[in-house]
Structure formats: C-alpha cells, structure tokens
Amino acid sequence: MKHYIPKRQVLALGVALALGTGPAFANSDAMLQLLSVLHAKGTIDDEAFQALTVATKADEEHNTEAVAVVAKKAEVAEKAASGSKSGSKLQVTVGDAIKSAEFFGDLRIRYEYRDAQSQLGTPYDTERDRYRYAIRAGVKGAISPQWDYGFRLETGTYGRSPWLTMGQKNYYNSTPNNTLGDKSSTSLNVGQAYLTYKPVDGMKLTAGRMANPLFTSAMVWDADINVEGLSEQYVYPIGASTKLFANAGQWIYSSDSPPSSASSLANYSTGSTFLFATQAGIIQKLTDTVELKAGLTGYTYSKAEGDGLAAGGVLGTTNHFFTGTGSVATDSYINNLSIIEVPVLVTFPIANFKGAVFGDFAHNTEASQRMALDSLSPVYKTVNHKQVLAYNLFPNNHKADGGADAFTFGWAIASENTPALGIMHTPSAKAGNWEFRNYYQRIGLASLDPNLIDSDFFERTNTQGVYMAGSYAPVDGIVTVLKYGLASRFDKNAGTGGTNSDSISTQTINNYQIVQLDMILKW
Helix, strand or coil: CCCCCCHHHHHHHHHHHHHHCCCCCCCHHHHHHHHHHHHHCCCCCHHHHHHHHHHHHHHHHHHHHHHHHHHHHHHHHHHHHHHHHHCCCCCCCCCCCCCCCEEEEEEEEEEEEEEEEECCCCCCCEEEEEEEEEEEEEEEEEEECCEEEEEEEEECCCCCCCCEECCCCCCCCCCCCCCCCCCCCCCEEEEEEEEEECCCCCEEEEEEEEECCCCCCCCCCCCCCEEEEEEEEEEEEECCCEEEEEEEEEEEEECCCCCCCHHHHCCECCCCEEEEEEEEEEEEECCCCCEEEEEEEEEEECCCCCCCCCCCCECCCCCCCCCCCCCCCCCCCCCCCCEEEEEEEEEEEECCEEEEEEEEEEEECCHHHHHHCCCEEEEEEEECCEEEEEEEEHHHHCCCCCCCEEEEEEEEEEECCCCCCCCCCCCCCCCCCEEEEEEEEEECCCCCCCCCCCCCCCCCCCEEEEEEEEEEEEECCEEEEEEEEEEEECCCCCCCCCCCHHHCCCCCEEEEEEEEEEEEEEC
C-alpha cells in the first residue's frame, strides 16, 4: 500500500532529513522532539514518523561510534607527543637543505676458491679457499632540482675489493692472532662521497669520490674502484631513437705526498698524478626492440710519459719501470700508457627473454715504449727440465706477442623483467629474475693499466681465458650468484704484468682458476 505525502509534509521531511544528516554529533534528542511536534500536528503521518524516528536513533548510535574513534585517535596522539617529550620515541631530524634521502647498499656473503699456478711450481703457486663478506651502505638524494649528493661506507681498504675474509689473521702483526672471532682485520671506510650539479637537462657535473661514470667493461676497470676528482656527463637526444653521450673524468691517481727523508726527495716529483678519461658514444635504437650502445674512450696520464712514474709520484730510476713480471716493486708503474678503448653492447629480445652480445677492445699506443724503455722483461730458460726466470732487455731478446692489445667478447641471456643487462652488470633483486653470461677475454702484457683491471678475472695482464656467471633471485632483495673463470698465460715468453694481494706469492701466473658463490642482500 502506497502512502501519499502532501507537499507541506515533503517540505517538513526535507527539513528533518537536513537536520538529521548535518554535522556529526548533532543533538539527537532535539531531533526526536521536533518529529514528535510534527507528528502531533499531522504534518507527517504515523508511517513517516516511525521511519524518521528509527533513522534518527540509528544515526545517534553511529555518532557515538564516531566519537569513540576520534577519542581513541586523540589518546594515541597525546601518548606519542608525551613519549617524544620524554625521549622514549625515535626522532629523526634532517636539515632543510636535504629535500630527499634514499638509503641503499648491499650485504654479501661469499665462498671463494682461487688457484694461481706458477711456471716454477711449488712453493710459488697460490691456492686459496676462503669464506668472505662485504658490506656497502649509503644514502643519496636531492638538495634541490639542480643539486644531488651521495655518501657510502664500505668494508675493506683495498681499492679493487671491499671483501673481508672470515677468520683473517692480523696481516700487520708479525705474530699471527688465531683468536676465534678476531676483528683486527675488519675495517669500514668511506667508499663514496660526492656532490652533483645539473646545470641543464642531460648534464651532470660531479666532484668527490664517486662510482665510475664511463661505459666500459671489467677488462679495463674493476667495478669496485671509485674514482676521485671531477667527472662530467652529458646525454643529448636526437629524435626518438638516437642519443649521443659524452663522459669525461679528471681523476687523482696519486696525491702529492712528499717523502720524509732528504735522500728520497732527490728523486721526488712535485704535484699529484692525474688520469684523464674522455669518452663519446651513441645509443641507437635499431628497431623497437633492438638497441646498440657504443663508445670511444681515450686515457692519458699526467707526468707519466716515459718517466716511469709510480702510483706514489716518485720519478723512475733503475728498474722503476713497468716490467710485466708480477713483481710488486715494478708492476704498479704507469709509464707509457696512452690507451684507446671501444666498448660495444647490443641488447635484443629472444622469445620471452632478454638477450645481449657485448665486446670491448683496447689498444695502448705506447706499448712498445712501455716494454722497451729502460725496462727489464722476463725471459725463461730451461734448467733441470724446468723453466726458470732470467732478465734481459726487450729489444734484444723478445717482443711481446700481442702485448699492445686487449679484447673481450661474449653474450648474455636473462629473464624478461631483469632490468640490468650490460657489461658492468649489477644483479637484480626481484624474485624470479635470473641471468647467465659467458665471455672470452685476452689482455696483452702492456695493453692496459694493471692497477685498474678486475682483481678477480684474471688479476694480471698477458692472460687469456673464459668466464661464466649466473645469477638468480629466489625472493625480493636476495640474489645468488655463481661465477667460474679459467685462464692461462698468453705469451709464454713473458710474465704476467700487475700485482694483486690475492695471489701475491705467484710472480708469474701460468694457469689460473677461480670459483665464487655469492649470496647478496640488496636494499
């Protein structure tokens, strides 16, 4: 049965509803009294009166619940304020200059097996079986739309590795410390500290200690090295499919630090040593899914043109030139290095996966001078059915085979959602992401700076070999990585240039093998 409500009743009903649905916590008693008056005067009939009365009482219950919720929130806020005043709650205050802050880093656990075999055999071989860890943690962000900053702490003191060895004896103590849990070899140091200015779109100017900004490979640069000084980066788009990029660096290779003794000052060269890097390149979309990235890089050194300058800035005297023997005393010198590098990367889809092929070529235009200028080179002679080391000048005895050139080439395949596929690969930390890569590498004796090449694969110049690596993320934030490398000496009549504390007792590496199993937490 339908009820007809006259216009005046409709008007009164509208007034009643307006009052009933007004601000929360309205006086429900007053509303009920008003409905009673309207019902007594016949303005609203029995059915409308009953309906409006029920609605008003329900609204009263709702308001009561709302009041309880608000009161609870007020109580929580009051307790929080009281706790802050009493010091029981953590308060973080950041200066007005910092507009954003992002915490980042990783914790890595590693098992490593490394075997460096000498031509002379035992006791010159180095075999190591180690359990290791490394930590890197930092913060980066914006100061303004034009200014960024970054700071990172990391374990280790060696520039080409942040790794610490579990159970490590105190290296600087002549009496080994075998105390369980000894921390004497543990250290935490500044890995990065920089400011970046962006004057225009696509340009970055960075000063301080920073990650290497170059497009390069582990053949030329160890990924753990943080360069120090000034860097400039610029990306210029041309249409929708082409980008030109340029990178440059003026990095302090060795700071001016005068020796304390007068006799040492006689051969001291004032001023810091710099490494200058200049790079130009292109990123070209060949199709919608295929992209090419290529660069051309030049490297030169200050105060290193034939003067046998070492990392410490001391002028070369007798045997103060690079000799390529694996000797600590001679192989850190950087005389006659003028290097051209050409890295290339092509990425493309393979079915439902990501694929890539990559390569890198480097040539030292002063390799012959580096090997010949007043330096001694190793020549091996057979004595008692073993080859032993003798020294002779390069020009009269041996010219290193392929000593001026270094190259690498390989391929990679990864899951479709893996974000990072490149020569300087950083494992992704999203569940289910995986990647496998394989490449061949050969470094001539005098082709590259032995202080910059990857300290794991394969530590030295005059080496060639293959490298395989696979990574998989079982859950978000965790990456497992397995790496294997196998190498040998390329030119059997020359040594393996460079030095590395991991295989320091093996002066010339004849055969090399490395296995690394990592568990990485990334944040």
